[in-house]
Amino acid sequence: MLEISRLSKSFGGFRAVSDVSLTVEARQIAAVIGPNGAGKSTLFNLITGHLRPDSGKVMLGGRDITGAAPHRICRMGVGRSFQRTNIFAKLTVFENLQAAFIVHHRRGPNLWSRSDSLYRDETMELLRSIGLGGQEKTIAGTLSYGNQKQVELGLALASDPGVLLLDEPTAGMSSTETHETIALLERIAEERELTLLFTEHDMEVVFSIAQKIAVLHQGHIIAEGLPDTVRANDEVRRVYLGHGLTHQS
Template sequence: MLEVRDLAKIFDGFLAVAGVSFDVPSGSIGAIIGPNGAGKTTLFNLITGHLRPDRGRVVLNGRDVTGLAPHDLCRLGLGRSFQRTNIFPRLTVFENVQTAFLSHGGRGWNLLTRVERLYRDETLGLLQSIGLADRAHEVAGFLSHGGQKQLELGLALALEPKILLLDEPTAGMSAAETRDSIRLIERLARERGLTLLFTEHDMEVVFSIAERITVLHQGRVIAAGAPDEVRRDPGVRRVYLGERH
């Protein structure tokens, strides 16, 4: 579904992503791991059009999409969430998801339609499936951190992605929130036939759901493969696991 070829990004002479290649097969769950500053978020930004690569290609379903704007990629089925939560804090939970549906579907209001009815069923259905139905009328900014991350996932799903890139979906969550959130993500991926690619620091999460892991270090792929292969890889143990344990 997604082919990344030799992607590179230079910030003021600093090679943040240094020629990264990997594939994400349709329907798979893949993880990108690596220490702080390894280049994971930059790599996601290159794939999703938030940054322009200095070199390399991004191919989505056989189509070269390198350099396309985020909203164009979104229309082609590429969704994402952000490491720092990106919701509308002053709107209610319902309005947040409704806004995402409106921006995607373009079913605008007219004088005969009441705004709160637009995408009402879709919004409530999605809130149900992300476990936020009973908080629909709370102001989003007052949700717990875990709740806000859940909502952000909902915003991404309202855009009906085929492939979803999640940048540290459990960042800052408690152990219990992390467990619930991962279960939720796994279930949604299965129900919707989504392809998932995520970055994550929590190794328990990574090894519990990723089918394929790509390890970045200083902007380069130092290992890639099934969780067991990656876990055993001496290079990974040295530069990554070794650093954290």
């Protein structure tokens, strides 16, 4: 579904992503892990077109999408969420998700004209599916942090992606929120037959849902494969020494 080959990106003289290759199969849940600054967000930005690679290739379902504009890549079926929350804090939950549908379907020049009925059914359906049923009138900025991240997930889902990239979906969450988010992600991935690629610093999260793990360290992939294989890898253990990688989950 997603085939990344020999992708590199430098900032100034600094190689943030170096010769990274990675394949994610259709409907697979895959994780990219690695310490802060390893290059995870940069890698995601290269895949989604928010950054242009210096070299290398990104293939989506057999189609070369390397260097295409973010909105084109989104239209080709790659949704994403950002490491920082990206919602409209002053709009209601309903309006946030409705806006995402409107933008995706590009409803003409009067994009922001009010029309409560536009995509109403789709919006309500999405609202329920992300676990925010009953919250449609709540101002998004007043929601708990965990619920705001759910809205953000909804924004990414409004374009009905086949591949979803999530950059640290549980960052900053309480442990309860984290567990709820994992359950939600698993359910949505299953229901929508999604291919999921996510980055995460919480090892418990990673090992509880990822079917495949790639470990980035200083821009390089140092290990890749099944969770058990990665967990047993010596270099990975060295990088993560004292970071809980030995915990069984």
